[in-house]
Amino acid sequence: MIRLHLLGSVRLLDGDGRDIRAVLQQPKRLALLAFLAAARPRGPQRRDTLTGMFWGESDEASARKSLSQAIYFLRQKIHPDLFEGRFAEEIALRPGEVWCDVVEFEALLDAGRTADALALYTGELMPGFHISEAPEWEKWLDTERDRLRNRAFEAAWALAEQEEQAGHSGSAAHWARWAAALSPFDEQAHRRVLELLVRTGDRAGALRTHEEFARRLATEYEVEPSAETAALVEAIRRDAGGETDAMVEKAAQGLARRELPGDAGRHIAALAGLGEAAAGAHPAPPDHTAVATLHGQSQADATASRSGLRAVFRPTGGRQTKRMSLRRGSAAILLALVL
Structure with missing residues (x-):
């Protein structure tokens, strides 16, 4: 054949x-x-x-x-x-x-x-x-191109929605992006992808997807996304910020007064983006243990704070000797480090 x-x-x-x-x-x-x-x-x-x-x-x-x-x-x-x-x-x-x-x-x-x-x-x-x-x-070729592309687009979206309903967020995101790729400059399709990613809990992925879309528009047409798209993205950013605060609070509460490896100061400084100088400035002294506490709160009543976390090196006798402030949002890094 x-x-x-x-x-x-x-x-x-x-x-x-x-x-x-x-x-x-x-x-x-x-x-x-x-x-x-x-x-x-x-x-x-x-x-x-x-x-x-x-x-x-x-x-x-x-x-x-x-x-x-x-x-x-x-x-x-x-x-x-x-x-x-x-x-x-x-x-x-x-x-x-x-x-x-x-x-x-x-x-x-x-x-x-x-x-x-x-x-x-x-x-x-x-x-x-x-x-x-x-x-x-x-004329026939152009018409058929559009018709077949539309069939593929709608079919991919149907799959994305089906996978979302089944709780398969990764597969849902895959088919949503697949559909949007058929119309790389279609803002309505782009917004549908963003909304699906948000519904499946991937706000960071939604923001990355939008950055790529905005770059394509700027490169190909020298224009910016519409006001409607910009408003949606701003709402996603606000929601993502709220989730970050909640994540900081939860991670901080779990890390407060928790014993860490003695060299945690160096790792925490590096992961928090403070650089080698900051990491070297806060080594754990001999016979000291690194613990996590919160900036601006007493060690006994450590609770979440938007100011961020700091690493505290405490000798076995409990006397605090060195501290290192961490930027807001570093709780997730700390949590990944010690769990």
Whole structure:
């Protein structure tokens, strides 16, 4: 069976998986084959439709002759029985002679096998393909590109929502981003991705995704995201800030007065971004133990504070000797360090 790939790239392979170069080097005849394989409704196409689409600039006699020559060429280079012979004014590929990814993609979608269908959608229909003096073909190609892209987009979003409802946040985010990638400058699609990421608890991922989107807009069009998108992102940032405060409080309460390794000062300073100088300035003295407490609070009643944490090195007798302030938000780093 011949395999005709039209999504993401154009390839025509024989039964042994080899390129049929003779046809690939004839753009108009290749386009004719693609149309006969992928056009809707599937099946026979009228000769006058084909002549108007591919040879519309020629008179009728010349156009019909060009069509006949193209059909003969495809039979010679692909297979003598490529076309059905029972139609006078219609042309059709013989069933079972050509497998086409576009046809398979839509059949899988219609059968509800969405993930399998999207595995076939590796890019738009016949990207970069062009033939001269065939405006009707170009119109058909543009229309089909949009239609197939929209089908893939909606299918991917349906999968994202399905995975979200099932509690599979990672898979939901994957399909949401997959869908948005089909329209990389579509702000509505972008906002849908951000909202889904927030719903699945990945606010940091939402903010990173927006930064990438904003860079694309600036690079390609020298514009900024719309006010609606900016407002959504600002709301995400505010919510993320509130979550950070809660995280600091929870981590700080867990770390207060907790014994840490003796060299924790160096690690904490480095992880908190204070640099080697700060780390070296606060080594744990011999026979001292590092403990975590809160800035601005008594050690006995340490509670969460937005000012941040500090590492306190305390000798075995309990006398406090050295301190190191940590920036707000470092509680998560400390928590990761000691748990």
